[in-house]
Amino acid sequence: MLRKIDWESQIGRRLKLRDLHVFSTVVQHGSMAKAARHLGVSHPTVSEVIADLEHALGVRLLDRSARGIEPTIYGDVLLKRSVAVFDELKQSIRDIEFLSDATTGEVRVGSMEAPWFTLLPDVIRRFSQQYPRIEVHTDLIDHSEVFLALRERRCDCVLIAMPIGLLDEVADDLTVEILYDDAVIVTASAHSKWARRRKIELAELIDEPWILAGPASWSRPLSEEIFRAAGLSRPNPRIASNSIILRARLIADSPYLGMLLTSVLRRLIADAYALTALPVDLRANTLSIAVVTLKNRTLSPVVERFIKCVREVSKALVKGQAPSGRAKSASARNSQNT
Numbered sequence: 001m002l003r004k005i006d007w008e009s010q011i012g013r014r015l016k017l018r019d020l021h022v023f024s025t026v027v028q029h030g031s032m033a034k035a036a037r038h039l040g041v042s043h044p045t046v047s048e049v050i051a052d053l054e055h056a057l058g059v060r061l062l063d064r065s066a067r068g069i070e071p072t073i074y075g076d077v078l079l080k081r082s083v084a085v086f087d088e089l090k091q092s093i094r095d096i097e098f099l100s101d102a103t104t105g106e107v108r109v110g111s112m113e114a115p116w117f118t119l120l121p122d123v124i125r126r127f128s129q130q131y132p133r134i135e136v137h138t139d140l141i142d143h144s145e146v147f148l149a150l151r152e153r154r155c156d157c158v159l160i161a162m163p164i165g166l167l168d169e170v171a172d173d174l175t176v177e178i179l180y181d182d183a184v185i186v187t188a189s190a191h192s193k194w195a196r197r198r199k200i201e202l203a204e205l206i207d208e209p210w211i212l213a214g215p216a217s218w219s220r221p222l223s224e225e226i227f228r229a230a231g232l233s234r235p236n237p238r239i240a241s242n243s244i245i246l247r248a249r250l251i252a253d254s255p256y257l258g259m260l261l262t263s264v265l266r267r268l269i270a271d272a273y274a275l276t277a278l279p280v281d282l283r284a285n286t287l288s289i290a291v292v293t294l295k296n297r298t299l300s301p302v303v304e305r306f307i308k309c310v311r312e313v314s315k316a317l318v319k320g321q322a323p324s325g326r327a328k329s330a331s332a333r334n335s336q337n338t
Contacts, residue, residue: 017089020082022049023061027079030068053078087153087297094300105302106135110155112218115289116140117244118263119179119313120159127309134302142242143218147174150294156303159310161261161287163222175295177307179314182261184222184285189252190274200280202230211247211256212237222287223259229283248273261287263317289314 026035026046036043054061061075071079094105111120116138124136141149141158149155151173161182170176186205188194194205212234213219227234238256241247244264251258252274260268268275291310293299299307 017085019049019053020078020085022046023053023075024079024082024086026050026062026069027071027075030070032069083153084297091298091300094302103131103133105300106137107300107303107306108137108139108154108156109306110139110141110146110149110158112141112143112146112158112160113242113244114161114182114261114264114287115159118261118267119289119310119317122317123306123310123313126313127306130309131302131305136306144216147171147292150174150292150297153294153297156299157291157293157307157310160290160292162218162290163225164286164288170292173295175293176290177292177311178288178290179311180318181286181288182263184219184226184259184282184287185262185265186278186280186282187251187258187260187265187275188278189254189256190276192255192257192276194257194278195276198279200278202227202280202282203232205257205278205280206232206235208257209255210235210237211239211241211250211258213247213259214240214242217242219259219287222285225284226259226282244268248275251275 022035022039025039026032029035029038032046032050033043036046039046050062057074057078059074060072061078062069063072097105109120120138124138127134127136139149139155141155143160146158146160147170150158164181186200186202194200212223224234239247239250244260247258247260248268250256257278262277265275265277291307293307
């Protein structure tokens, strides 16, 4: 049984931020020698730091093997919390910079492709006009790692597009604020034979060539539900891609059919893509656009201002008054979960 760790005598007086930095560097490089070279210190110095940490905590933090150095279960816990410690310190520096000059700082934003394509450009445009000296760093994030980017503190907030039913499955360590809902519609080339029809049943299109999002996409279950609601099985697409631009170009220049969000289609049409929405009555076709943050992470004032701007632009999109003067969202609801 592990002995109880005395914070005052063993940790509070002996554990240093430098030690945590050395430890995390060793794990990152998988070698004490490589970590020493990276830090510009000797190998014995790194070994001594790790030994002192293990002695203070009373557990082994690293396993040594032919493959290199890997953290033990205790090392994994320390590494995870160390990331949070250093992130909070960085946040405090950013807060101090903000307090000394409210017009400077940075915000790191991750986004899935749909809000990246429609919402984020207008947000950045407005935010940069209001705070021209604040740096905005953006990353286009695949759905498989969108929440990981928050947990690893690589992003301050992320913009997502998710089926409403999946929002209940979001982990307890995240805060999800729904900005608006968007409808999925069947899309075809403006020159398609289907473009002249006034009403189309989804069953009529089942044997047409489709280009849909990939099998691991969050929109996959939604498209399956759309076809299921019409008593159909989701067709096997001729082409599967998560890229909005690739799907749009192929649909515009070929007989392919696809499914896009209403706001995405309007933006593409405004950008001169020869696309049109087909008059197909779809059920269970709603996605929620949301901003997600890490629940127990203190947001800097700069990030809070950015999220406020996200809300303002979203509200304009819902009202059909896109700040860019081009795209208009067909969303019908604007709710917030704080």
